[in-house]
Amino acid sequence: MTEKTEQVIFHPDFFKIPEDGSKPYLVESKCRGCGKLWFPKLPICPACLSETFDDTPMERVGKLYSYTVMYIPQPGLKAPLAIGYVDFSNGVRVGAQIDVLPEKIQIGMDLQVESGVIREDKTGKQTISYVFREVSEGGK
Numbered sequence: 001m002t003e004k005t006e007q008v009i010f011h012p013d014f015f016k017i018p019e020d021g022s023k024p025y026l027v028e029s030k031c032r033g034c035g036k037l038w039f040p041k042l043p044i045c046p047a048c049l050s051e052t053f054d055d056t057p058m059e060r061v062g063k064l065y066s067y068t069v070m071y072i073p074q075p076g077l078k079a080p081l082a083i084g085y086v087d088f089s090n091g092v093r094v095g096a097q098i099d100v101l102p103e104k105i106q107i108g109m110d111l112q113v114e115s116g117v118i119r120e121d122k123t124g125k126q127t128i129s130y131v132f133r134e135v136s137e138g139g140k
């Protein structure tokens, strides 16, 4: 029998994991109609109703704006689980799991986008999405 972990990538249209092994990144969408920046990607610009966007890779490091730690999470999630919002220099605020020990998390710290398992069901099927981790040495 071959054991193979089934993995699903969550939000593949705005979270990219390059196949060449380079670092994963988020994608911002700039409206061609009014120039506003959106994340996550939207089908229609809420500001001007344009349907055309230019997608650009975002920088990978932002600053933690706020967070919360859940000690009794939902089934399929590991505890304790930190969830927070990170502000990026393009003005976008992104919410995701924070893969850092809760006692080491500080408001304003630099966090970078990485890929991680955000959920695993009873059959072992894993959902991969973006998570925030501490900025590694030389990883910027």
Ligand SMILES: [Zn+2]
Binding pocket: 031, 032, 033, 034, 035, 036, 045, 046, 047, 048, 049, 050
């Ligand atoms: Zn627009």
